[in-house]
Amino acid sequence: MSTRLLAFLLFLLAFQPLLTLNAAQSEEAFYDSRFPRDCSRHEIPAPLKQQMKATLRSEFKKQNAEIEQIGVLDIQCVQDSKRQVLGAIVLGYGLVRDPIQAHVLLGKSIDIQTLLKQEQFGVFQFDASFIRLRKTITTFPSQRWLDYQVKMELQSVSRLVVSGQGSYGDSRMRREFSIVW
Numbered sequence: 001m002s003t004r005l006l007a008f009l010l011f012l013l014a015f016q017p018l019l020t021l022n023a024a025q026s027e028e029a030f031y032d033s034r035f036p037r038d039c040s041r042h043e044i045p046a047p048l049k050q051q052m053k054a055t056l057r058s059e060f061k062k063q064n065a066e067i068e069q070i071g072v073l074d075i076q077c078v079q080d081s082k083r084q085v086l087g088a089i090v091l092g093y094g095l096v097r098d099p100i101q102a103h104v105l106l107g108k109s110i111d112i113q114t115l116l117k118q119e120q121f122g123v124f125q126f127d128a129s130f131i132r133l134r135k136t137i138t139t140f141p142s143q144r145w146l147d148y149q150v151k152m153e154l155q156s157v158s159r160l161v162v163s164g165q166g167s168y169g170d171s172r173m174r175r176e177f178s179i180v181w
Contacts, residue, residue, distance in 0.1 A: 027069040027071070027095060027099075028069055028070070028071075030071070031069075031070070031071025031072065031073075031093065032049070032071075034071075035049055035072055036072060036073075036074055036075040037075070038075070038077075038088075038130065039075075039077035039085045039088060039128065044130065048130055048131070049072075051130075051131065052072065052090070052126070052130055053070040053072065055124075055133050056070050056072070056090070056092040056094065056122065056124065057070050057094065059092075059122060059124065059133070059136050059139065060092070060094035060120050060122060060139060062139075063117070063120055063139050063141075064094075064096070064117050064118065064120060064141075066096045066097070066118065067094040067095065067096060067118075067120055068094075068095070068096060068097040069094065069095040069096070069097065070092065070093065070094055071092065071093040071094075071095075072090060072091070072092055072093075073091040073092065073093050073150070074090070074091040074151070074152060075088050075089070075090050075091075076088065076089045076152065076154050077128075078154065078157055078179075078181065079157075080157065080181075085128040086128065086157070086181045087125060087126055087127050087128050087134060087181060088125075088126045088127075088128070088130060089123060089124070089125055089126075089137070089152060089154065089160060089179070090123070090124045090125075090126055091121070091122075091123055091150065091151070091152050091162075092121070092122045092123075092124060093119075093120070093121055093122075093150075094119070094120040094121075094122070095118065095119050095120075096118045096119075099118065099119070099146060102115060102118040103115065103145070112145075113141075115145055116141045116142050116143065116144075116145060117141045118141075118145075119141065119142035119145065119146060119148070120139055120140065120141055120142070121139070121140055121141075121142065121148075121150045121164070122136065122137075122138060122139035122140070123136075123137040123138050123139075123152055123160070123162055123177070124136055124137060125137055125179060137160070137177050137179070138162065138175065138177065140173075143164065143166065143171035143173060144166040144167075144170070144171050147166055147167050148164055148165070148166055148167075148171065149164060149165060149166075149167065150162065150163070150164040150173075151163055151164070155176075157179070157181065158178055158179050158180065158181075159176065159177070159178060159179065160176070160177045160178075160179055161174065161175070161176050161177075162174070162175045162176075162177065163175075
């Protein structure tokens with residue numbers, strides 16, 4: 001057996017798990033391992049995480065039925081003047097099951113907007129228990145394929161700023177929202 005063939009076979013053996021890994025599982029696991037904590041800074045129980053992700057998935061599917069992978073990027077709790085938790089604002093992320101296939105499909109067309117819709121961001125208003133979705137504040141497609149960063153900042157109990165940009169500082173976005181509790 002030639003040295004090149006042996007090296008190639010060793011390469012395949014070493015990276016075989018990566019080559020066969022389900023993309024949806026790896027994305028979900030990535031975001032699940034970074035799931036934000038609740039309003040008391042405790043870890044959110046797994047069943048509640050799954051319920052929240054199912055709610056977000058349902059909301060993202062209204063924009064793109066192919067969205068499957070869900071991540072919770074940030075949770076910001078809102079308190080009244082007596083420090084009672086009114087609820088939480090959740091920044092979510094949605095992606096199609098197979099982003100590589102979505103990119104391949106782009107090569108067959110020239111519609112970048114269709115590709116960008118395969119990756120969604122959203123801001124959601126939940127009650128204090130994280131069980132009931134009070135309102136979808138906004139959902140929007142990425143402005144750069146797999147290279148867009150979004151953050152949210154509560155300015156007050158009733159005002160939220162959502163901003164985003166590409167990793168090179170391009171495709172900037174800033175939106176302000178009024179929130180009613």
